[in-house]
Amino acid sequence: MTLTLTTAARVLAQIRFDRRTVALIIVLPCLLLGLIAWMFDGTPVLDQFGPMLVGLFPLIVMFLVTSVATLRERQSGTLERLMTTPLGKGDFVAGYALAFAGLALVQALVVVGFALLVGMDVAGPLWLVVVVALLDAVLGSCLGLAASALARSEFQAVQMMPAIIFPQLITCGLLMPRDEMPQVLEWLSRVFPLTYAVEAMQDLAAGAEWPDVAGAVGVIALFIVGAVTLGVATLRRRTA
Amino acid sequence: MVNNGGAVRVRGLDVERGGREVIAGLDVDVPTGQVVGLLGPSGSGKTTLMRAIVGVQDRTRGEVTVLGEPAGSPGLRRRVGYVTQAASVYTDLTVVQNLRYFARLAGLPAAGADAAVARAVDTVDLAGHEKQRVGTLSGGERSRVSLAAALVGDPELLVLDEPTVGLDPVLRRDLWRTFRGLAADGRSLLVSSHVMDEATQCGRLLLLRRGELVADTTPDELLAETGAPDAERAFLALIDRSEAAGTTTGEESR
Numbered sequence: 134m135t136l137t138l139t140t141a142a143r144v145l146a147q148i149r150f151d152r153r154t155v156a157l158i159i160v161l162p163c164l165l166l167g168l169i170a171w172m173f174d175g176t177p178v179l180d181q182f183g184p185m186l187v188g189l190f191p192l193i194v195m196f197l198v199t200s201v202a203t204l205r206e207r208q209s210g211t212l213e214r215l216m217t218t219p220l221g222k223g224d225f226v227a228g229y230a231l232a233f234a235g236l237a238l239v240q241a242l243v244v245v246g247f248a249l250l251v252g253m254d255v256a257g258p259l260w261l262v263v264v265v266a267l268l269d270a271v272l273g274s275c276l277g278l279a280a281s282a283l284a285r286s287e288f289q290a291v292q293m294m295p296a297i298i299f300p301q302l303i304t305c306g307l308l309m310p311r312d313e314m315p316q317v318l319e320w321l322s323r324v325f326p327l328t329y330a331v332e333a334m335q336d337l338a339a340g341a342e343w344p345d346v347a348g349a350v351g352v353i354a355l356f357i358v359g360a361v362t363l364g365v366a367t368l369r370r371r372t373a
Numbered sequence: 374m375v376n377n378g379g380a381v382r383v384r385g386l387d388v389e390r391g392g393r394e395v396i397a398g399l400d401v402d403v404p405t406g407q408v409v410g411l412l413g414p415s416g417s418g419k420t421t422l423m424r425a426i427v428g429v430q431d432r433t434r435g436e437v438t439v440l441g442e443p444a445g446s447p448g449l450r451r452r453v454g455y456v457t458q459a460a461s462v463y464t465d466l467t468v469v470q471n472l473r474y475f476a477r478l479a480g481l482p483a484a485g486a487d488a489a490v491a492r493a494v495d496t497v498d499l500a501g502h503e504k505q506r507v508g509t510l511s512g513g514e515r516s517r518v519s520l521a522a523a524l525v526g527d528p529e530l531l532v533l534d535e536p537t538v539g540l541d542p543v544l545r546r547d548l549w550r551t552f553r554g555l556a557a558d559g560r561s562l563l564v565s566s567h568v569m570d571e572a573t574q575c576g577r578l579l580l581l582r583r584g585e586l587v588a589d590t591t592p593d594e595l596l597a598e599t600g601a602p603d604a605e606r607a608f609l610a611l612i613d614r615s616e617a618a619g620t621t622t623g624e625e626s627r
């Protein structure tokens with residue numbers, strides 16, 4: 134546990150040094166959201182899709198940031214060194230997840246705050262939007278962690294995002310309501326975590342309360358646990 | 374012998390890398406309380422052997438015992454310090470941030486860590502650079518941070534992969550003095566090197582060629598046996614001799 138916290142603190146210290154990345158992580162989703170608010174000014178589009186975007190941007194950003202961070206750790210030889218220390222594989226993964234969850238919390242608060250500022254109206258409780266956005270970001274970073282184990286180069290790591298996130302984006306109900314999709318794709322969407330993330334946000338936008346989204350939130354939490362487990366399982370102390 | 378079997382005992386080690394046997398049937402001992410030099414041409418398997426000893430090398434067969442336990446055992450992780458050939462520290466953290474992290478990983482409490490960090494900084498002669506980011510350090514300074522990160526936990530066995538590459542003669546002399554001091558305190562060190570002059574600083578020498586042990590000797594014995602005037606020429610003589618022997622056995626087996 135101490136080693137998890139120590140590792141989280143170390144990762145945060147690294148991020149804190151990289152001011153531009155921090156600025157990008159926090160400002161970029163706001164900018165994109167602002168663009169949409171401006172484009173659809175005077176229509177209810179922002180109220181409808183705002184919460185979803187508030188959940189999606191952090192997930193994608195965190196996925197990329199985490200997979201690059203762990204790939205760097207692999208290539209710089211620090212991971213090899215860490216694997217000779219008492220640091221557990223779980224400490225490593227949990228340390229990263231914790232550090233990025235901290236960053237994600239700041240991001241979620243700022244992005245939701247900004248969305249309200251540019252006129253997003255959420256029918257459901259606001260704190261739930263923040264909670265789901267935070268969970269989405271943590272899910273993104275845990276998926277990124279697991280995916281980076283499959284990547285052997287920067288090129289591959291960057292491709293992991295379209296490979297893992299895009300199919301989920303396409304089937305999550307954003308492009309087409311899920312009940313209108315071909316049956317097989319509908320089934321597929323059921324096993325993707327993003328579907329539940331988007332569903333929860335859609336429901337919140339439409340005025341759902343905690344009991345209505347508890348199921349979806351539970352599924353997201355399960356996927357986080359699954360991604361962390363996968364991240365730990367794919368980490369190897371011994372390498373060829 | 375088994376109980377006091379030294380810091381490292383390797384028997385019949387085979388390692389396969391990239392579909393090739395890079396170490397074949399290696400027997401090696403590192404006695405406790407000594408500096409053992411690991412020498413050999415580039416690609417001879419020095420790094421691979423070290424990785425097997427610290428327990429991060431996959432596809433190994435044979436026996437590798439470290440401080441009485443199988444290599445890579447969880448209990449060893451606090452007792453063994455490893456410095457990789459390329460500096461493996463965080464370039465976006467300061468010297469002290471790096472060292473404090475590795476001190477905490479080695480199990481030092483927050484209070485004790487600071488003193489250990491100060492000591493390690495002193496040992497590698499980086500005083501004045503404590504608050505500097507590692508990414509802005511010179512190459513030699515960076516590799517010293519990497520070395521300090523292993524020293525900070527005061528492990529019983531230090532496995533150092535070319536720790537003095539790119540350092541000036543004064544610093545090299547000081548570091549070797551430190552290594553011998555650590556050995557005198559009962560620590561065991563396995564140090565690989567390309568600089569043959571450094572061989573004379575070691576208590577024992579292991580000479581590796583193509584994943585095989587060519588010699589397990591002392592600096593004095595090496596010079597006496599080869600009749601060479603210095604370590605570098607003695608090394609070349611041994612490699613030449615083993616090359617010739619290798620050719621003969623190659624022909625015999627045909």
Ligand SMILES: Nc1ncnc2c1ncn2[C@@H]1O[C@H](COP(=O)(O)OP(=O)(O)OP(=O)(O)O)[C@@H](O)[C@H]1O
Pocket residue numbers: 373390391392395413414415416417418419420421422458
């Ligand atoms: N990841 C790898 N995959 C395949 N082959 C490898 C890998 N790493 C090393 N090798 C091969 O294993 C052999 C031994 O490599 P090793 O790094 O142990 O040599 P070394 O003695 O440390 O050399 P140097 O003095 O140049 O550091 C080399 O022939 C190398 O090409």
Ligand SMILES: [Mg+2]
Pocket residue numbers: 419420421458534
């Ligand atoms: Mg090497």
